[in-house]
Amino acid sequence: MPDPTLPTFSRRALMIGVGAASIAAFAARGLQSAPSAYATSEGTVLPLVDPLASEPDRSQFDDSEHVFAAYLTVVAPIANSIRDEDPYYGWMEDGWWRAPQQPYNAREMEQVATLTWFLTHERTWNPYFADTKLRDRIEAALGYYLSSQLADGSWSEYEWDVPHLAPTGFGSVALTTTYRYLREAGELTDWLPEIESAVRASSAWLVDRSLGHWRQPTPYTNQVVAGLAGASMTADLFEDADLAAQVAECWATLREHGISDAGHSHEPMAYDFDYSFIVAMPDLAEGALAGFSEPIEMARSMAEFVSYASVLEPDRAGFLHWSAASARIATFTQEMQPNEVLDRTSLGRALIDHVPVLAAFHPTDTEILAARQAWKSDPGPIVPLQRRSTSPRTWMHSSRAPLGPSEAEREDAIATLPYLASDRFTELRQAGSIDLDYLFVRRPEYYITTLLGRRAGHHGPYQRLRMGPGLLWHPTMGGLVYVLNSNDEDAWGPFPEVSSVTRVEVARTYYSEPYGEGERLSAAQVGNLENEFSAAYLDRTNGSHVVLSFFDDHVVQDITADDPGRAVIPLLLQPGDVLTFSDGTEVTYGDSVELTDITGLRLERGTGTLNIDLDRTSTITLDVTDRVRMHDSRRQHLIRVEHGGSLRTTYAFAGPAETASQAPAAGVLSSDNGHHGTDDGNYDITMDLWWGVNAHGMRLFENGELLAYRNLVARSPQPQSISFPVRGRHNGTYHYTAELINAAGTTTARDVTVEVRHAQPGAVVLSHDNYSGDADFTLTTNMWWGTNAERYRLYENGDLIDEQLVESNTPQAQSAATEVTGRQPGVYRYVSEFLNANGISRSAEVSVSVR
Structure with a gap:
């Protein structure tokens, strides 16, 4: 059992702490009237988890784990959002994952799995392994999370004490994952029986086919799929044969009643690309990996419908999705280039052998490996995740996902898309x-x-x-x-x-x-x-x-x-x-x-x-x-x-107004790099064809790699011109070439080379106003001219004490200030940083004496 000296809660104790009358009042007033923010102590009860002391070294991350780099940057903010004061001791209050940002929304608490991964996995780049401050805050979060479970095993999302499917289904996955990591690492072992009891209860609720989430036809298929994934994990984790048998029966029921006659999943009864392809498909892969056949059959049906409802753009920029037919999410496009930090679909690749058409919608193995290498060699700082973009499912799936299909496999799959076949x-x-x-x-x-x-x-x-x-x-x-x-x-x-x-x-x-x-x-x-x-x-x-x-x-x-x-x-x-x-x-x-x-x-x-x-x-x-x-x-x-x-x-x-009988005339590439004051890595490449036979299209290459395709309208011999925005390039040399294309042939344009010298922020100067040795003073960082920053950090004696977003307006001056209060007598050393996606500029060290 958990240490009785630590704050723990039953549902009854929670209500006493909050005040049963207050809960009733919140429920009566409804969601819009519920409190939206609370003040948390600044580490006076539970010490605050330390922010990262330095930028992570990209080269230390294994290929399959660099998805954790972005999460690493927000471990401290998420952990420090866990309340260490009443009411709602242990609630994650800052809305890092899900709305509504209310204490009855259990979805937010799924981040215990994220924090537990960092607590329990030893890596050279992970300073939070076995961290006592992180452990204490996870323990507080577990206390709140488990005590907020309803008597029937479910959790609430949108109002007090009302069972909801999503927090119960996705929460079961988060808690079984948390249990497994804690058990393997020997951490917080007193809490393991409590977690086991919770996920057994939630799994029993999820597989109870007398409840509303199993009505027929079954709505919100993606949530039920997640629930079955969680229940299956529970059965496997605790070798529960009875629960495993119930899960198998549920899969059969969901296959029959969770898919519409049209072939798509019910979200809740209509189609939705996001919830079927992005959310449900990876969890169907979980079901398939657990040995069930029904998830494969469901995935096959859903993928076939998606193949009608999504079109591949001829220039291979990506897919357009039939947004007008999606019931819930305003999905617009899906680009072809991999981004594993943000890709929530990755585990769906485990289904490709069973559902070959899925290969059309995923990056190839070559593209994934190239993107990983590019990420490792990127000299810029790791961009922290933003609130609402910290899905625990992303790292759970991406770190386990197989590589993509081969180029041939993807092309074969694309050829089967109905409107192309x-x-x-x-x-x-x-x-x-x-x-x-x-x-x-x-x-x-x-x-x-x-x-x-x-x-x-x-x-x-x-x-x-x-x-x-x-x-x-x-x-x-x-x-x-x-x-x-x-x-x-x-x-x-x-x-x-x-x-x-x-x-x-x-x-x-x-x-x-x-x-x-x-x-x-x-x-x-x-x-x-x-x-x-x-x-x-x-x-x-x-x-x-x-x-x-x-x-x-x-x-x-x-x-x-x-x-x-x-x-x-x-x-x-x-x-x-x-x-x-x-x-x-x-x-x-x-x-x-x-x-x-x-x-x-x-x-x-x-x-x-x-x-x-x-x-x-x-x-x-x-x-x-x-x-x-x-x-x-x-x-x-x-x-x-x-x-x-x-x-x-x-x-x-x-067809085109003009049919070419000759290949295009030679165009000229140019760049506006430096035209706005700095060679900052943000510029436009422009192709101008001044006179002659026009092109119908242009391929632009950067250092020999295809960067973009652009369509052109031919009206020979009039001039043609088109620009392509290039953004976020690091310091270095970039060589651009282009091919101009029409029906009669291809012509190479005159190339251009761009030197990026000022990608990272300009030089910064740190100063202070403490000329009398006071305990309170202000530190100011100025950049007088150059490429602007997006973030500012201040370190005191090597510890990060302030971080702010700053407004970018290159090449104008930037400034950021931090007020320091209550310092004891002594000498304090300060260094500040200005950061953007391309690098970091550090100030010289400044010492401040407090007398």
């Missing part, structure tokens, strides 16, 4: 769990996704879903029209009021011919169509009727409304795109414009053209949004078209 199909999938149709139409010139149906009420968990077409993709141009699920203005079609998009629920009908003509078709019949047809949907909330007609080389959207209104076209533009409106006005990426008497526009990109034609003269606005991804190469722009009650818009595809 075929240029003609119609796929209609019905969710079944709620009244939703997912319509996927592939024709030779395009791929389009459409969501139609009901969202089970205006005030339920599905307000993010956006009805109607959501994603238009072209084989060479990539994503062209794109609806997100996180903004009231996101729609593609009728949009009479700003808020109406969040209320749209439509009645739909399918027809065998375009324009709502021909015979009505059943859902089963739609899935067999290969030629022209149409889908009509009526929105009774705003009185609009839309008919989508699908042809081989164009799509037509007919809108009829009760009143005049406007239609929205959410274009997804890339740098190098050119939009030409019917009046001759040209605009490019990032522009906004308002025009009248417009009958259409032309979007040119690389070797393709999208013509958008209106059947009437309209006033239109084009507005740029801040919704951007893939290194600022994909940005949503909104076109709003005013109409008098009806509007026909045709989206037709054509």
Whole structure:
């Protein structure tokens, strides 16, 4: 049992300490009225865990463990967020992991697993191994965590004393992991029976199929999957055959009732990319590694649906996800380059042998190894994790994940993606769990996704879903029209009021011919169509009727409304795109414009053209949004078209306006490095082709490695120009080359070399104002000119005593100050640092005498 001299709590003791009346009052007032912050003593009860005394040495981390480096930087802040005063002694109060930041939210306490890893694992780079201050704070956290467990074995998340699935499922994983580490290291052994009792109780709650989280169809599949992973770990840890048998039965039940008829997991009843691919898939891998077949079957079904709902951009910048169909998270893109510190999907790679299509969505083994080597050789400081980005699941999974597929395996998987494997199909999938149709139409010139149906009420968990077409993709141009699920203005079609998009629920009908003509078709019949047809949907909330007609080389959207209104076209533009409106006005990426008497526009990109034609003269606005991804190469722009009650818009595809008969002329690369005052590693590389045969695309290489691909619009012999932002380069030499490409050939541009000399912050000077030997004084750090810092640190006698964020405005001066109080007589030595992602600048040592 735990040491009785230490503060420990039962649920009853917790309520007495808090005050039962206070808990009841908080519950009665609800979440918004609950207290949001409390003052914690500054180490007067439990000593504060020491911050890192120096920057970790990247070279000391094993390849599979460098994910811990970022967590290492926040061990002390997380540990010191554990309260050592009443009320809520032991609660992690600073919101490092999950909202709401309230003492009844057990999700925050999952960080005991993170802190325990550092306490129990001896590494040359880990100063917290067997650290007594960290041990004391973990013990306090365990006391609060275990005492907050409800009598039925569950934990709360959103209000006092109400069982919730997520904190119980994910918490079981965190606590079984904590138990295993403590037992292996012989740490806090008196707490092991308490943890065992807790996870046995939570596992029993999780596998009890009479409870609400097992209702059929089973909602929140990702949370149940995590719960089964935790229960399975418990059964394995304590060799509990009865629990293992119950887990096996639960997997069979979840396989039957946790997957929709459409193939996606229930989140809670609709699709969600983030919760299925990013959250659930790694835990399905846990289930598969534990020897269960049902997780593999579930992963296969979910991955197949994702392969329809995500499109690979032709330039291989990454995947666009059908955000409009995601019920919970505003997932936009998934980039191809590995980032193991932030990659929550990594353990999903363990499923690739069983579900080969998953290889399309993961980096290759070569890319992962190269990224690890680049991380080790990076001279910059390790960037600390930010609040809400400290998921314990990331390090749990990444440190155990296998390498990625080979390049050949990934290419084979990409070739099986439906819209790449075929240029003609119609796929209609019905969710079944709620009244939703997912319509996927592939024709030779395009791929389009459409969501139609009901969202089970205006005030339920599905307000993010956006009805109607959501994603238009072209084989060479990539994503062209794109609806997100996180903004009231996101729609593609009728949009009479700003808020109406969040209320749209439509009645739909399918027809065998375009324009709502021909015979009505059943859902089963739609899935067999290969030629022209149409889908009509009526929105009774705003009185609009839309008919989508699908042809081989164009799509037509007919809108009829009760009143005049406007239609929205959410274009997804890339740098190098050119939009030409019917009046001759040209605009490019990032522009906004308002025009009248417009009958259409032309979007040119690389070797393709999208013509958008209106059947009437309209006033239109084009507005740029801040919704951007893939290194600022994909940005949503909104076109709003005013109409008098009806509007026909045709989206037709054509080849480039210009077909090249000669290879491009030679372009010239240049850099603006140093133009803003310093050679700081942040600059633009620009390609200019002054005159001659134009290119349709450009590949940019940095030190021989492909850095980016950009589409260009050819209008020979006019000049061409495009810039690529390069950010965060360290001191060193960078050589840039480029290839200009058109249908007739490839030409190498004139190269450019960039010398980065000032990547780390400029020289800093530390001073003090204690000329009379007082106990209170101020230390000030100044950088008079140069590359700015992002953080400031101050050390006293070698110990870090202050750290602040500072505002960057290169190359202007920067300053930071620390007030020091209550120093005893003696001599104190101070050193300050200014840091950015590229390095550290240290001051000379300053001594201060206190008399």
